[in-house]
Amino acid sequence: MTPAKQNLAEALLSVEPGSMLSPQQARQIHADMLAQSTHIRQPHFRNIHINDLQFLFNAYDTHFLNGRCGQALESAPLTFRLAKRMTKTAGTTTRFRARDGRVRYEIAIATSLLFDGFGPADREVTVCGLPVADRLEALQRVFEHEFIHLCENLSWGDSNCSEGRFQLIATGLFGHKSHKHALITRGERAAEIGFRPGARVTFLHEGQRLVGVVNRVTKRATVLVENSSGRRFSDGRYYLTYYVPLRGLSLMQAATA
Numbered sequence: 001m002t003p004a005k006q007n008l009a010e011a012l013l014s015v016e017p018g019s020m021l022s023p024q025q026a027r028q029i030h031a032d033m034l035a036q037s038t039h040i041r042q043p044h045f046r047n048i049h050i051n052d053l054q055f056l057f058n059a060y061d062t063h064f065l066n067g068r069c070g071q072a073l074e075s076a077p078l079t080f081r082l083a084k085r086m087t088k089t090a091g092t093t094t095r096f097r098a099r100d101g102r103v104r105y106e107i108a109i110a111t112s113l114l115f116d117g118f119g120p121a122d123r124e125v126t127v128c129g130l131p132v133a134d135r136l137e138a139l140q141r142v143f144e145h146e147f148i149h150l151c152e153n154l155s156w157g158d159s160n161c162s163e164g165r166f167q168l169i170a171t172g173l174f175g176h177k178s179h180k181h182a183l184i185t186r187g188e189r190a191a192e193i194g195f196r197p198g199a200r201v202t203f204l205h206e207g208q209r210l211v212g213v214v215n216r217v218t219k220r221a222t223v224l225v226e227n228s229s230g231r232r233f234s235d236g237r238y239y240l241t242y243y244v245p246l247r248g249l250s251l252m253q254a255a256t257a
């Protein structure tokens with residue numbers, strides 16, 4: 001282990017749990033982001049830029065680790081990604097190793113989970129076991145979690161958020177109470193309005209109104225429409241598969257006797 005990595009590992013293992021420092025520092029980062037970002041202009045921001053993730057990295061590394069994470073990266077590149085298609089996972093941290101042995105890291109944040117949530121009638125949302133009041137707080141909690149994954153990777157070459165070491169660091173550094181998020185997923189949103197698998201729905205396709213059955217819901221719904229030129233399914237009937245955005249679907253009321 002290089003001195004910079006050793007330095008980071010020691011800092012991570014010596015964090016004091018329950019320090020009053022962390023909520024204050026996190027609020028400071030919240031305020032600084034709103035003051036300095038060109039895209040995140042309000043707590044329920046509507047736009048985000050990759051530079052905002054770089055800003056968060058610098059802010060967290062400075063406020064919480066005196067720059068030790070950046071130092072431990074040494075010459076390894078760290079890149080960020082706004083992931084539009086991740087619909088369940090809120091963030092990922094990946095370590096890539098090229099054939100020549102060179103390592104790089106990437107932190108990805110799921111933007112659809114952030115942007116879909118926080119409607120006026122929505123239930124309370126927690127991230128890492130902490131209630132979050134606005135979209136920026138949610139982003140910060142997700143980022144804090146990924147930041148620890150990166151730090152652990154740099155220090156020990158691996159990271160697992162369901163293990164004790166991760167959880168000690170997460171509690172000590174950020175006061176996290178869980179390693180999961182309870183953001184509102186597309187699946188939950190769809191189920192709320194009745195688009196569960198098995199529901200009968202109608203939608204417009206190239207000007208024609210089709211009727212089908214919801215098979216699966218991710219970012220869009222997979223709808224099966226009975227058609228003799230389709231593929232045979234396990235019920236012995238033939239269906240064509242359509243991928244329909246949820247806003248394009250209407251629920252068909254079940255006929256009552």
Ligand SMILES: [Zn+2]
Pocket residue numbers: 145149160161179
């Ligand atoms: Zn994790």
